[in-house]
Structure formats: structure tokens, C-alpha cells
Amino acid sequence: MKPPSPADPVAWNAYLAEGNATQPRKRVAADVLITDSDGRVLLVKPTYKPGWDLPGGMAEANEPPHRAALRELREELALDVAPLPLLVVDWVPPHGPWDDQLCFVYDGGVLPHDRAAALRPHDEELSDTAFVAVADARALLRPRLGRRLNAALRALTTGCPEYLYDGSAYPEHR
Template sequence: MKPPSPADPVAWNAYLAEGNATQPRKRVAADVLIRDADGRVLLVKPTYKPGWDLPGGMAEANEPPHQAALRELREELGLHVAPLRLLVVDWVPPHGPWDDQLCFVFDGGVLPRDRASALRPHDEELSDTAFATVSDAQELLRPRLGTRLEAAIRALATGCPEYLHDGSAYPEHR
């Protein structure tokens, strides 16, 4: 059967919608690298999983990653930051019960001392916040996220975003 023609917009849109419905979906996470005046990085302690994390979270359906990051900062920390610069994209393959995922890390800038010291969780998803040196943060974070943090720090220094494949430099970028 021949697909409909764009000359018939109703049939064409129905055809495209059918194709869209069968396409795979990607999970998207958007984290933010926020520093204090001493160069330490902000970590958050989620209540729904063990360990520490970078602030941010999962994008909602049809939500751009940078807007997901901004929304998560507002909801979880009551924090408003300027538009974000991309630092890292990491493709994470399927693992455990999870499908693959695209993880973004954006630059949230440097908080002045008064704002950094007043930062507290604003909802039940977080139990704590802390600023840590990069080396201490890497020890507190899961290995894949620690590597993502390293890449974000490099991207800050070079001004060039990094693409990772499961937390490692993509082979063409090594």
C-alpha cells in the first residue's frame, strides 16, 4: 500500500502520527552544575534513592531539557538561575529495568555566598544540600555521574560541550 501524499493533509498527518506512535522514546535527565564563590559544586541528596546527586531531574513529556533543569531547580530548591549553557550530553544504555537515556548537564553559574549559604530543599524529593570540592563530590557521586562531573568541569574550562557514551568520552573524542 502506497503512503498518502502531503497533498492530502488529513491522511498525511494520520500517517505521520501512526509512525510517531511506533517510534522509540528516550528518557531525558537534565542536571545543573552550580558552584559557590569558593569553586565548590552543589550536591543534593534525593529521598527516593541512595547517595548524592547533582541538582536537576527528569524531563516531562515534550519538555526541552534546559527547561526541565530550570523547573527542577525551582521546584526542589526554590532557585532561579539565568538561561543555561550546555556542558555535557551523556548517552546511557539500557540498564536494569531502565531503557536508554540522554543525560544533559548545564552550567548554572556561581551563586553569591549569601544565596549559597541559604540554599535548602523546597520539597519532599530532597533531604539535604551541600557544596563540595570537585574531588569530594566525585567520591560522593555514583561513578557514572562523577565522570559526567569531570566532563562538565572540562567543558567549563574549554568552552566546548562534551559528548559522553555511558559516562566515558565518545571514542572519536578521545
């Protein structure tokens, strides 16, 4: 069947909507790298999964990743930060029950000592927060997230965002 012409906007939009409904959807996560004045990294302890994580979370339907990151910081930590420069995009392949995912990491800047010391979980999704040395953060995070943290720290230094494949440098030959 021949697709309708854009000259017929109603039929054209219905045709595009049908195509859109059959396209795959990506899960999107948006995390934020925040440090304190001593260079320690902010980690959060979610109540809904084991271990520690970077602050942030999942984007809602049709929500831009940077806005998801800002929303999650406000909801979970009552924290507002300046606009977020992008540090990392990581494509994570399907694993366990999950489809593939795009994970963004943004630069949340440096919190002064007083704001860092006052930071506490603000909703039921977090049980704890901690500013920890980078080496300790790497040890507390799941391996893929530790590699993502390393890439974010490199991007802070170089000023160039990094694209990762499952937490590692993107293999050009894939």
C-alpha cells in the first residue's frame, strides 16, 4: 500500500503515528556527578535496589534526559543545581529482564561544605547519601557504573563528553 501524501495532513499524520507506535522505545536514565569542595563524589543509596548509585534516575515518557536529572535531584534530595553540562552517554545492551538503555551523566558541579553537609534523602526512594573519595566511590558502585564514573571524571578534565558502550569505550568495530 502506498503511503499517503504530506499534502493530506490528516492522513499523513495518521500514517506517521502508526509508524511511531511500532518503533522500539529506549529506556533513558539520567545521573548527575556532584562533588564537594574536597573532590569527593556524592553517592546515594536507593531503597529499591542493592548498593550505591549516582544521584538521578529514570526519565519519564517524553521527558528530556537533562530535565529528568534535574527533577530527580529536586525530588530525592531537594537539590537545585545550575544547568547541567553533558559528560557521558552510555548505551547499555539488554540484560536480565531489561531492554537496552541510554544512560546520561551530567555535571552537577561542586557543592560547598555547608550544602554538602546538609544534604539528606528527601523521599522514600533513598535511604542514605554520602560524599566519598573517588577510589571509594569506584569500589562501592556496580562495575559498569564505576566505569561510567571514570568516564565522567575524564570528561570533566578534558571538557569533551564521552560515548560509552556498556560502560566501556565505544568499540568502533561493532
